[in-house]
Amino acid sequence: MNDISVLTGGRAGDGINSAGLLVAHLFNHMGYQTYMYFDYPSLIKGGHNFTITRAADQKIGAHRDRCDYLLALSQDSIDLHRELIHDSTVVLFDSGRVQGDGQGIPVEEILNAEKAPSVMGNSCIIGAFAKAAGIPFKVVETVIWRQIPKDPEKNLIIARRGYDAVGEKRVIPRAGDTCCPLLTGNEVIGLGLLHGGLDAYVAYPMTPTSNLLHFLAGTARDFPITVVHPENEIAVMLMALGFSYAGKKTAVGTSGGGFCLMTEGFSFSGASEVPVVVVMGQRTGPSTGLPTYTGQADLQFILHAGQGEFPRLVVAPGDPEQAYVWSSIALSLAWKCQVPAVILVDKTLCEGTYSLDEKAIVVPDTGEPEPAVDSGPYRRYEITGNGISPNRHPPSRDAVIKVNSYAHDEAGITTERADMVVIMTEKRQNKARALKGETDLLECVKTYGNKDASTAILCWGSTLLVCREVAESRGIRVIQPVVLSPFPEASLKVALSGIMDLISVEENADGQLRTLCSQHGIAVNHHIAKLDGRPFSVEELEARLKEAI
Amino acid sequence: MPSQNLITGAQNTWCPGCGNFTIQFALRNAIQGLVTDGIPLENIVLVTGIGCHAKMGDYLDINSFYSIHGRTIPVATGIKLANPDLTVICCAGDGDAYAEGLDHLIFAAKRNTDITVIIHNNRVYGLTTGQYTPTSPLGFRGKSTPEGTPEEPFNPLSLMLASGAGFVARSTSRKMPHLAGIIGQALRHKGFSFIDVLQICATYFNMTELYDRQGYELSGHDTADFQAACRKVEEWDYNRNSPIAFGVFYKQEKTCFEERFRRHQPSPGGREEQIRAFLERKR
Numbered sequence: 089m090n091d092i093s094v095l096t097g098g099r100a101g102d103g104i105n106s107a108g109l110l111v112a113h114l115f116n117h118m119g120y121q122t123y124m125y126f127d128y129p130s131l132i133k134g135g136h137n138f139t140i141t142r143a144a145d146q147k148i149g150a151h152r153d154r155c156d157y158l159l160a161l162s163q164d165s166i167d168l169h170r171e172l173i174h175d176s177t178v179v180l181f182d183s184g185r186v187q188g189d190g191q192g193i194p195v196e197e198i199l200n201a202e203k204a205p206s207v208m209g210n211s212c213i214i215g216a217f218a219k220a221a222g223i224p225f226k227v228v229e230t231v232i233w234r235q236i237p238k239d240p241e242k243n244l245i246i247a248r249r250g251y252d253a254v255g256e257k258r259v260i261p262r263a264g265d266t267c268c269p270l271l272t273g274n275e276v277i278g279l280g281l282l283h284g285g286l287d288a289y290v291a292y293p294m295t296p297t298s299n300l301l302h303f304l305a306g307t308a309r310d311f312p313i314t315v316v317h318p319e320n321e322i323a324v325m326l327m328a329l330g331f332s333y334a335g336k337k338t339a340v341g342t343s344g345g346g347f348c349l350m351t352e353g354f355s356f357s358g359a360s361e362v363p364v365v366v367v368m369g370q371r372t373g374p375s376t377g378l379p380t381y382t383g384q385a386d387l388q389f390i391l392h393a394g395q396g397e398f399p400r401l402v403v404a405p406g407d408p409e410q411a412y413v414w415s416s417i418a419l420s421l422a423w424k425c426q427v428p429a430v431i432l433v434d435k436t437l438c439e440g441t442y443s444l445d446e447k448a449i450v451v452p453d454t455g456e457p458e459p460a461v462d463s464g465p466y467r468r469y470e471i472t473g474n475g476i477s478p479n480r481h482p483p484s485r486d487a488v489i490k491v492n493s494y495a496h497d498e499a500g501i502t503t504e505r506a507d508m509v510v511i512m513t514e515k516r517q518n519k520a521r522a523l524k525g526e527t528d529l530l531e532c533v534k535t536y537g538n539k540d541a542s543t544a545i546l547c548w549g550s551t552l553l554v555c556r557e558v559a560e561s562r563g564i565r566v567i568q569p570v571v572l573s574p575f576p577e578a579s580l581k582v583a584l585s586g587i588m589d590l591i592s593v594e595e596n597a598d599g600q601l602r603t604l605c606s607q608h609g610i611a612v613n614h615h616i617a618k619l620d621g622r623p624f625s626v627e628e629l630e631a632r633l634k635e636a637i
Numbered sequence: 638m639p640s641q642n643l644i645t646g647a648q649n650t651w652c653p654g655c656g657n658f659t660i661q662f663a664l665r666n667a668i669q670g671l672v673t674d675g676i677p678l679e680n681i682v683l684v685t686g687i688g689c690h691a692k693m694g695d696y697l698d699i700n701s702f703y704s705i706h707g708r709t710i711p712v713a714t715g716i717k718l719a720n721p722d723l724t725v726i727c728c729a730g731d732g733d734a735y736a737e738g739l740d741h742l743i744f745a746a747k748r749n750t751d752i753t754v755i756i757h758n759n760r761v762y763g764l765t766t767g768q769y770t771p772t773s774p775l776g777f778r779g780k781s782t783p784e785g786t787p788e789e790p791f792n793p794l795s796l797m798l799a800s801g802a803g804f805v806a807r808s809t810s811r812k813m814p815h816l817a818g819i820i821g822q823a824l825r826h827k828g829f830s831f832i833d834v835l836q837i838c839a840t841y842f843n844m845t846e847l848y849d850r851q852g853y854e855l856s857g858h859d860t861a862d863f864q865a866a867c868r869k870v871e872e873w874d875y876n877r878n879s880p881i882a883f884g885v886f887y888k889q890e891k892t893c894f895e896e897r898f899r900r901h902q903p904s905p906g907g908r909e910e911q912i913r914a915f916l917e918r919k920r
């Protein structure tokens with residue numbers, strides 16, 4: 089089995105993310121499945137950035153605690169990662185900046201000789217890596233032509249100089265003929281939303297979803313969508329509700345801090361039945377926390393955010409294919425049931441780069457909202473069998489469309505009538521049942537690994553792929569609820585049949601999914617927590633699991 | 638089907654003598670004027686905040702978005718961006734727009750979003766039973782400031798001029814025809830229109846005597862002259878008893894926020910084709 093890890097390190101501003109991505113593309117064109125983790129502190133220049141690009145024959149979404157090639161553009165890249173280096177690690181470094189054992193490449197000299205700008209240093213290192221790994225230069229050519237839009241010719245010259253500067257060290261074989269699109273989770277979420285019919289996206293920058301804002305702002309050239317970056321997250325949420333009232337399918341994006349500011353509007357969405365989708369990318373909290381690191385500590389917050397009681401859809405995709413499918417579903421169901429929806433993700437998924445398996449992307453048809461039927465004067469909150477009222481948008485002839493944050497009557501006029509308050513609460517409960525009916529038609533709980541095992545890992549969100557990898561090697565089961573609200577209790581209980589030992593793996597201290605399960609009568613025996621903002625490596629989870637069982 | 642007089646059957650709960658009644662009928666008349674001009678009634682949307690003023694959303698029989706406290710403007714901005722053919726009006730309180738949601742007001746002026754913002758400036762929090770607001774005079778004794786406010790008010794008109802507003806006016810609930818006229822002009826102004834309406838709060842801050850005594854209607858003022866507008870709005874600082882001018886202080890047409898959003902032709906081919914093309918580039 090092929091399983092190769094490449095660590096690329098440098099200072100912030102060196103373009104380490106792009107360099108790691110080029111490595112991923114080389115593997116991709118050699119027929120590998122890839123995954124790239126990007127680790128960076130919250131600063132713009134200096135500091136230590138690194139990527140771990142991993143390639144394997146099968147689908148992956150986690151890094152390992154070793155590296156087979158180390159591409160060092162800074163001294164820290166070697167000094168800070170000594171524990172990952174083993175006897176057969178091939179170390180390539182920029183000899184102008186780094187001292188170490190391995191193969192130095194005089195990057196600056198080469199750039200000067202070719203009169204190339206310093207940004208092209210990455211191409212030099214990538215060329216050297218390709219040679220050391222025995223990757224044919226033809227592949228380097230393909231990747232540079234496809235992935236470096238700015239002056240590919242010059243980049244190729246530089247890459248060739250790097251290629252010629254070193255010898256073959258540790259040759260990696262071609263793994264197959266597949267060549268997947270390589271996308272970040274943010275991009276996949278954006279595409280899923282666009283697939284679902286997104287008309288508008290409103291956001292204030294915040295890691296880890298800023299890149300979703302950037303991506304959608306860029307795609308606004310090709311897609312008929314409006315992208316707005318307003319003054320703060322309060323405005324974001326309310327502006328989105330304005331778009332939605334006027335008939336536009338709208339999403340917002342943020343992280344925990346921004347979502348705190350959105351909660352009043354979130355509750356308003358629940359009360360007024362003006363739908364909205366929130367892409368909520370978790371990072372390490374509480375408060376500003378570790379802005380550029382990951383975490384899963386906002387589940388209970390999202391489940392309870394906003395005053396009062398109202399139905400909400402919360403989905404937590406675990407891999408890019410799920411992210412595409414469930415982003416689209418979240419948008420469709422939010423509009424069909426007129427509820428707020430949250431796509432709960434994290435830094436690992438948002439900013440990780442994955443090989444996308446297009447064949448695994450099958451978006452189920454969730455059906456269209458029922459068309460508004462004319463039955464006397466239009467009433468925005470008309471009581472119907474399933475609690476969902478016809479949703480019309482201005483301008484609509486002969487209809488006065490009133491939405492309201494106060495308790496209201498069917499026409500949308502404020503009321504304090506005791507009976508009406510109860511009727512409208514029951515209407516929302518009815519809608520909650522309608523929403524549950526919709527999600528029950530979908531595969532809300534995914535099961536992987538050994539179906540006969542009596543031990544299972546319970547996980548949610550981006551830890552799915554590391555859990556799957558470890559579970560498969562240990563012959564145990566993985567159970568992942570993708571929908572967290574309305575909670576798929578029955579399907580989860582079916583998925584748990586035969587399980588004696590249930591271990592939750594969550595990047596939080598309290599075991600928030602475990603708590604949720606216990607509220608539904610599902611006991612979790614162990615909780616494996618991860619608190620440092622870094623995603624689990626395969627080895628780390630293996631070791632933690634061994635301790636637990 | 639909206640009622641002929643555009644008034645809903647909702648029970649009106651404003652206090653007797655409240656200036657909101659005047660604003661209600663002035664706004665209703667101005668809307669009827671727009672409809673007479675040919676703007677379909679269904680193209681008009683009213684966004685209200687939370688406060689006594691906001692009940693306008695219940696009382697006028699037109700499309701309405703009864704928002705949360707301080708948040709009329711972002712909602713109105715979203716509606717206008719979503720469909721620039723709509724005429725979007727905000728009825729906001731002084732607590733609403735000058736305290737809780739001040740950021741949005743400044744940004745709407747800065748962006749020149751084509752909406753009309755009417756501030757029911759009773760210089761008090763009415764619905765929460767009488768606390769000081771950003772435009773209450775220094776020393777105002779409200780329930781949260783029994784010894785008098787320790788803050789001077791700010792001048793919302795100066796603030797709006799500094800923020801780039803293209804239509805800045807003041808009127809009062811003491812002058813119904815004047816108010817209806819100003820609202821009519823604001824609704825027809827292309828771009829962000831701001832009207833500070835000195836509204837009588839009969840219960841918590843009745844300034845009838847002051848506004849009748851000190852108020853006068855602007856005349857001979859050049860609404861195109863920004864410097865003149867800046868000087869004129871400083872005549873009264875919302876604190877002392879100097880003359881209080883009513884009318885349009887400044888009016889200038891410029892490009893609106895919505896127009897700056899490129900309503901370009903999206904690339905040919907449907908969404909799915911664009912998604913496939915994007916995936917192709919990522920290989």
Ligand SMILES: Cc1ncc(C[n+]2csc(CCOP(=O)(O)OP(=O)(O)O)c2C)c(N)n1
Pocket residue numbers: 686687688689690691706729730731732733734757759761762763764765770
């Ligand atoms: C977030 C929030 N904070 C506080 C309140 C309570 N509240 C309701 S109305 C109001 C003030 C109203 O004052 P103003 O906007 O001037 O309106 P008026 O009643 O004077 O017309 C406040 C503080 C609220 N509804 N929401």
Ligand code: SF4
Pocket residue numbers: 650651652654655656657689690759763764837838839840841
């Ligand atoms: S409290 Fe003041 S503003 Fe509110 S209804 Fe009464 S008079 Fe009008």
Ligand SMILES: [Mg+2]
Pocket residue numbers: 688730731732757758759760761762763770
């Ligand atoms: Mg007030």
